[in-house]
Amino acid sequence: MANATQTALGRINLSTGTGYGGATDKYATYLQLFSGELFKGFQHNTIARDMVTRRTLKNGKSLQFIYTGRMGAAFHTPGTPILGSGDPPVAEKTIVVDDLLISSAFVYDLDETLAHYELRGEISKKIGYALAEKYDRLIFRAITRGARLAHPISASGKVEPGGTTLQVGTGTGAAADALDSTKLVAAFFEAAAVLDEKGLSSDGRCAVLSPRQYYSLVENVSSNALINRDEQGTGLQTGGGIISIAGIKIFKSMNLPFQGKYGTGSASVAGTYKGGNFVGETIAAEQPASGAGVNNDYGPANGFATSCGLIFQKEAAGVVETIGPQVQVTSGDVSVIYQGDVILGRLAMGADYLNPAACVELHTTNTAPTAF
Numbered sequence: 001m002a003n004a005t006q007t008a009l010g011r012i013n014l015s016t017g018t019g020y021g022g023a024t025d026k027y028a029t030y031l032q033l034f035s036g037e038l039f040k041g042f043q044h045n046t047i048a049r050d051m052v053t054r055r056t057l058k059n060g061k062s063l064q065f066i067y068t069g070r071m072g073a074a075f076h077t078p079g080t081p082i083l084g085s086g087d088p089p090v091a092e093k094t095i096v097v098d099d100l101l102i103s104s105a106f107v108y109d110l111d112e113t114l115a116h117y118e119l120r121g122e123i124s125k126k127i128g129y130a131l132a133e134k135y136d137r138l139i140f141r142a143i144t145r146g147a148r149l150a151h152p153i154s155a156s157g158k159v160e161p162g163g164t165t166l167q168v169g170t171g172t173g174a175a176a177d178a179l180d181s182t183k184l185v186a187a188f189f190e191a192a193a194v195l196d197e198k199g200l201s202s203d204g205r206c207a208v209l210s211p212r213q214y215y216s217l218v219e220n221v222s223s224n225a226l227i228n229r230d231e232q233g234t235g236l237q238t239g240g241g242i243i244s245i246a247g248i249k250i251f252k253s254m255n256l257p258f259q260g261k262y263g264t265g266s267a268s269v270a271g272t273y274k275g276g277n278f279v280g281e282t283i284a285a286e287q288p289a290s291g292a293g294v295n296n297d298y299g300p301a302n303g304f305a306t307s308c309g310l311i312f313q314k315e316a317a318g319v320v321e322t323i324g325p326q327v328q329v330t331s332g333d334v335s336v337i338y339q340g341d342v343i344l345g346r347l348a349m350g351a352d353y354l355n356p357a358a359c360v361e362l363h364t365t366n367t368a369p370t371a372f
Contacts, residue, residue, distance in 0.1 A: 040125065040128065042128035042129075042131055042132045042135075042325040042345075043128075043132075044128075044129075044132075045128070045129050045132035045133065045136075046132035046135050046136050047136060047208070047251050047253055048135065048136040048139040048140060048208075048253075048255075049135065049136075049139075049319070051139075051204075051206055051208075051251075051312075051314065052139060052143075052314060052316060052317040052318060052319055052351075052354075053065075053314060053315065053317070053318045053319070053354060054318070054319045054320075054321065055318065055319070055320050055321070056320075056321050056322075056324075057097065057320045057321065057322045058322070060322075061096060061097050062094050062095060062096040062097065062320070062350075063094070063095055063318075063320045064092050064093065064094050065092070065093040065094075065095065065318055065354055066090060066091075066092055066093075067089075067090065067091040067092070067093065067151075067152055067153055067160075067355070068088055068089070068090055069088065069089030069090070069091075069153040069155065069158045069160050070089075070158065070160070070199075071085070071088055072085060089153045089155045089158045089160075090153075091152035091153045092152075093152065093318075093352070093354060095296065095318055095319075095320045095350050095351065095352045096295040096296055096320075096350050097295065097320055097322050097348055097349065097350040098138075098293060098294045098295050098296060098348070098349065098350045099293035099294070099295070099348075100323070100346055100347075100348050101131060101134055101135075101293075101346065101347045101348065101349065102344060102345065102346045102347075103127040103130035103131055103344075103345045103346075104127070104342055104343060104344040104345070105123045105126075105127065105342070105343050106338075106340055106341070106342050106343075107119060107120060107123065107340050107341050107342075107343060108339065108340040109335075109339045109340050110339070111340075112340075120343060123343055124327060124343060124345070127327070127343065127344075127345035128325065128345060130345070131325055131345050131346075131347050132325075133255055135347065135349065136253060136255040137255045137257075137262065138286065138294075138296075138298055138349075138351050139317055139319060139351045140208060140253070140255060140256050140257060140310060141257060141286060141298040141299050141304075142296070142298060142317045142351045142352050142353050143310050143312050143316050143317045143353060143359050143361075144257060144299065144303075144304065144307060144310065144359075144361050145297065145298070145299060145352070145353050145371075145372060146163050146316055146317065146352075146353025146354070146355070146356040146358075146359035147163035147164060147165055147310070147312075147356065147359035147360055147361035148163055148165060148361065148368075148369055148370070148371040148372070149162055149163050149353070149356050149371055150162035150163075150356065151355075151356050151357060152356075160357065161197075161198040161356075161357040162356040162357060163353075163356035163357065163359045163360070163361070164191070164194050164359070164360045164361070165360075165361045165362075165363055165368050165369055166187050166190055166191055166194075166360060166361070166362055166363070167187075167362075167363055167364065167365065167366055168180070168183050168184060168187045168308060168309070168362050168363070168364055169183045169364070170366075171366070172365075172366055174364065175259055175364050177308075177364050178210075178213060178258070178259065178308035178309070178362075178364050179212055179213055179216050180216075181216045181217050181219070181220040182220075184209075184213060184216070184217060184309075184362075185217070185245060187309075187362055188207065188245040188246055188248060188311065189245070189246050191207075191246075191248070191311040191360045191362075192205075192245075192246035192247060192248060194360060195311075195313060195358070195360070198357045198358075199357075200313050200315070200357060200358055201313065201315075202247050203313075203314070204313050204314030204315075205247060205248045205249070205311070205312070205313050206248060206249045206250070206251060206311075206312065206313075207245075207248050207249070207250045207251065207309065207310065207311040207312075208250075208251050208252070208253050208256050208309065208310045209250060209251070209252055209253075209256065209308075209309045210252065210253075210254070210256055210258045210263065210264045210308070210309070211252045211253075211254065211263070211264065212264045213252070213308070213309060214243075214250065214251075214252035215252075217243055217245075217250070218243065221243075248311055254279075256309070256310065257283055257304035257307045258304075258307060258308055258309075259304075259305065259306065259307065259308060259364070260282070260283060260302070260304055260305040260306075260307075261280045261281055261282055261283060262280075262281045262283060263279050263280060263281065264279070264280065282301075283301055283303075283304050284301050285299070285300050285301040286298035286299060287299065287300060287372075294350075295350060296350050296351060296352045297352075297372060298351075299372045300372060303369070303370070303372050304369075306363040306364050306365040306369060307361060307362070307363055307369065308362050308363060308364050309361075309362035310359075310360070310361060310362070311360040311362065312358055312359050312360060313355075313358040314358070315354055315355040315357075315358040316353060316354065316355060316358040316359045317351060317352065317353050317354055317359075318351065318352060318353075318354045319349055319350070319351045320349060320350045320351070321347075321348065321349045322348040322349070323346060323347060323348035323349075324347065325345065325346075325347050326345070326346060326347075327343065327344065327345050327346075328343075328344045328346065329341050329342070329343050329344070330342045
């Protein structure tokens, strides 16, 4: 009787090759599994990636984006030559790729053997979460920077509109104004008018708020008439409905710079409130001179003390990716020596503002935030 053909768990269905990666490699699908878990974790937690202009860069360290200013139009006089009305205003923006962004964990073989759950898949998802968190934070900081700057095109007579900072409320600037749904709604309509006046397309307009701002709007929907209950009633009950104010879609994120921190805790909720370290995490400097591994300016540590939301259009910022989110796992002799494996998630990207006119920052003070 012939020996039965053994099918190893994880073997990929290849017809040629031996060893790792070949037909007899019983670990061939494991890396794909980890990669899939990491990518799902990344996609589930990043919201900014599809809100801005994204480009893939190959064989280079930076990518140039071109600004072209507006041109005029005039009626032609019969018989006169058309020689052009001057050079079109043009400026260039360069986004440099930052250092390699990584998140990693060591998985000890014995721990994995004793665990009653699939340890590596869970760790891969957490690595994806960590990469997504950093990704979104850098993009939101880049948009904030754009909201505080003038447009790169500044030729005489052809100056383009720059960024906008809007105060939530009209007082001296109480932090509580950031959570006031009535004042937030007024700020949204003002932002929509500003974007219209600058000639920005209504397509791709969105806003990012902290979770407590978002739910403040939902909670007071009966008084501010933000949501069509016939269309989004179910979303209201689950807390997952997307609110749209003045054609601006609203998203919530714990990665938004909010009053000098990421995310918001609560000092007013009755009972005992126990947030994790990621709730109210203090913002650190992310500038080329700070030694943080960045080559683009994402702002100083004290640059977001009054920030409380962003409203922008897709042209607001650009992201350049040279290495998309991916996973690497040690194997072979390394695994034998250390009796375990390192699971590594990595990503290489850079972000910066593109069109300042498309950036609006909300803040809680009657003094405009300082540019950086």
